[in-house]
Amino acid sequence: MVVPSKIFYPPLCTNHCSQSILHPGIGCLRYFLNNLYNNCLGGFKYFSPLLITPLLLKLKTMDNELFLSTLKYYLKTVGLTAMAASSSFYFICLFRNQLGSFQKYTTLFIPTVFGMQFCWFMPDKTLKLFCTATSQAVFEGILKQFPNLITRLLLHSTSLQTFLFMINSAIILHFKRLKVYKGFWFMQPYGIEKSPSISAAGAAPLGAEGAMENIVDINANIVEHSWKPRSQCVHGQTKCLKFILDGIKVGLTCGIPMDLLNALLKGGVPKGCKGILKVVAAKLKQFRPNMAGFFLLYGGIYRISSCLLYKYYGHLSRDLQHILAAFLGGASYLWVDKVSFFTLSTVIAIQALWQEFCNRMSAAKKTSSNLVLKLLKDISFSHVIFTLNMGYLVHNFIMNYEVLNSLTRGFLDGLSSNQTRIIRDTITKHSLDELMTIANSHTVKRLL
Numbered sequence: 001m002v003v004p005s006k007i008f009y010p011p012l013c014t015n016h017c018s019q020s021i022l023h024p025g026i027g028c029l030r031y032f033l034n035n036l037y038n039n040c041l042g043g044f045k046y047f048s049p050l051l052i053t054p055l056l057l058k059l060k061t062m063d064n065e066l067f068l069s070t071l072k073y074y075l076k077t078v079g080l081t082a083m084a085a086s087s088s089f090y091f092i093c094l095f096r097n098q099l100g101s102f103q104k105y106t107t108l109f110i111p112t113v114f115g116m117q118f119c120w121f122m123p124d125k126t127l128k129l130f131c132t133a134t135s136q137a138v139f140e141g142i143l144k145q146f147p148n149l150i151t152r153l154l155l156h157s158t159s160l161q162t163f164l165f166m167i168n169s170a171i172i173l174h175f176k177r178l179k180v181y182k183g184f185w186f187m188q189p190y191g192i193e194k195s196p197s198i199s200a201a202g203a204a205p206l207g208a209e210g211a212m213e214n215i216v217d218i219n220a221n222i223v224e225h226s227w228k229p230r231s232q233c234v235h236g237q238t239k240c241l242k243f244i245l246d247g248i249k250v251g252l253t254c255g256i257p258m259d260l261l262n263a264l265l266k267g268g269v270p271k272g273c274k275g276i277l278k279v280v281a282a283k284l285k286q287f288r289p290n291m292a293g294f295f296l297l298y299g300g301i302y303r304i305s306s307c308l309l310y311k312y313y314g315h316l317s318r319d320l321q322h323i324l325a326a327f328l329g330g331a332s333y334l335w336v337d338k339v340s341f342f343t344l345s346t347v348i349a350i351q352a353l354w355q356e357f358c359n360r361m362s363a364a365k366k367t368s369s370n371l372v373l374k375l376l377k378d379i380s381f382s383h384v385i386f387t388l389n390m391g392y393l394v395h396n397f398i399m400n401y402e403v404l405n406s407l408t409r410g411f412l413d414g415l416s417s418n419q420t421r422i423i424r425d426t427i428t429k430h431s432l433d434e435l436m437t438i439a440n441s442h443t444v445k446r447l448l
Contacts, residue, residue, distance in 0.1 A: 004399045004427050012435060013101040017093045018446070020439035021102075021426055027445035028093035035089055038417040039082035046414035047081070050074050050126075077126045080118050085416045088115025088394070097446070108398055113391040119383055128183060131382045132351070134389035136344040137408040141396060143343070144403040154342075161342040162333045168345035169330030170323045172352050173302075177322060180359060181352035187298055187329065189322065190234055190243075190306065233310050234321070240307045247299035255292030263287040294336045302329030340405055354381075398424050 006012055007021060017023060023031035051074040058066065091111030096102055119127055143151045153160055175181040177189040235243040263286045305325035313321065333341060396403055397412050397420045404412075412420050430438070 004424065006432070007102050007107070007427060008104050012432070013103070015102075015435075015439040016444045017096045018444055019442045020435050021423065022089070022092060022096075024438055024442050025445075027447040028090065028097070029446075030448040031093065032086055032090040035086040035417070035419060036082060038419075039085050039415075040078060042414065042417035043078035043082050047074065047078050050077060073123055073125070076123055080122050081126075081415055084116050084118035085419070086115075087118065088112045088390075089416070089419060091115050105395075108395040109391040112394040113387045116387040116390045119386050127382055127386060131386045131389070132184065132344075132347060133411065134386060134393060134408075135347045136340065137404065137411075138389045138392050139347060140339055140343045140405060141392070141400075141403040141408075143339075145396070145400060155339060158334070158337055161337075161339070162331060165333040165342050165345050166327045166330030168342075168349040170327040171349040172345070173326035173329075174319070174323050175352040175356055180356050181348075183348065183351065185348060186295065187302060189326070190303075192318070234306050234318070243307065244300065244303045247303040248296055251295030251297075251299040252292055255289070255295040258291040259287060259289055260284075262290075290336060294332055297332035297335050298329050301332060302326060305329065340407065394420060397421075398427070 012021070015021065018025070018027055018031075026034070051070060054070045055062065055067070088111055091114045092107060095106040095111055099106060119130070122130075143155050154164075169187075172181065172185050173187060173189045176185060177192060233240055233243070264280065264283050266283070266286060302325055305328040306322065309316070309321040309325055316324075330345075393404065393408060393412060397409065401409075401424065409421075427435075
């Protein structure tokens with residue numbers, strides 16, 4: 001077994017990429033074409049939920065235009081991700097051939113950053129999803145890779161994680177309620193109650209008597225709306241019990257299918273089970289209501305808190321009531337207690353705050369005169385961050401495998417048709433002598 005970092009030192013670093021490690025026995029161009037073909041086939045399978053899910057959810061309203069739009073989105077995602085992944089590995093060959101050896105950052109990190117530039121042509125939804133997922137993975141990976149007092153607390157202190165998740169929950173739901181952030185989150189906030197409009201329509205247009213009646217009507221309207229709220233609670237005329245039960249219903253509807261799918265996909269086929277029904281029955285015994293419980297608690301606490309705060313702390317502003325309810329709802333993190341949930345919430349909270357910052361800068365007149373603020377507002381950070389994230393993740397998949405979680409490893413395998421795993425296994429499952437024997441048994445091939 002060889003430590004992955006050994007490929008940067010002689011004698012392994014001087015081997016040509018067509019001799020060992022990368023693509024022994026075939027040329028660089030053929031390696032690129034093989035990867036492109038395999039990545040397209042693998043992408044059709046890995047990204048199939050992007051096609052199947054919208055078709056199932058909108059089956060009743062599906063028409064030709066919607067179907068073609070969904071299909072185009074799916075095919076564009078598959079094609080561009082396949083091209084990006086294939087180009088990343090081809091850049092490894094180009095850097096190796098140009099520099100004459102495998103070097104630390106030109107072997108994995110920089111080639112991946114270069115290859116992932118195809119993300120500039122990806123659909124916006126795909127890019128936002130990839131950027132969020134990879135940022136969460138990088139954040140978690142950095143916490144594991146650089147151990148110190150702060151990172152240990154963030155990784156192992158459940159109470160600190162819960163408190164930070166509650167803060168993130170308040171930030172995200174607040175900006176979703178204000179329509180500032182429109183991306184993914186586990187919960188949808190209740191709407192903002194429209195303030196009563198005060199209209200003078202119908203008042204006498206001329207004459208002192210008509211004007212006095214108009215003033216009296218307006219004053220009466222102001223007094224009425226000052227002391228009598230339009231609705232009984234934050235959810236309008238709906239009863240509190242129904243409001244709470246609806247939230248629980250939505251949580252169970254989302255959570256139970258996820259738990260069932262996790263039970264069916266988790267692990268291999270149990271020993272001694274023959275037949276599809278027996279295998280499914282055996283796997284369903286592993287069913288645990290993890291996500292269902294999380295959604296149920298999150299929705300229940302959030303909605304119950306909203307009603308209680310409205311009833312007993314009505315003197316507080318509606319925004320403050322909602323922020324407190326969203327904060328309390330975040331206590332549901334105790335049910336799942338997974339670092340990935342905490343890191344994901346942190347990434348999304350930062351995205352929501354950044355979107356609010358951009359909105360404020362757009363509305364401020366001083367933005368046009370301040371070059372720094374203008375650049376910050378106009379730069380597409382999603383593209384830049386995603387390419388850097390992928391460089392970090394691919395590099396650490398080979399070099400520091402343990403810092404990546406299982407979801408990230410699966411994402412990289414799906415994106416590259418297991419090519420990153422094949423490279424790692426080639427390095428780690430062979431001794432130095434075996435790798436040199438493989439290299440000596442192949443001649444250098446640059447094209448096919």
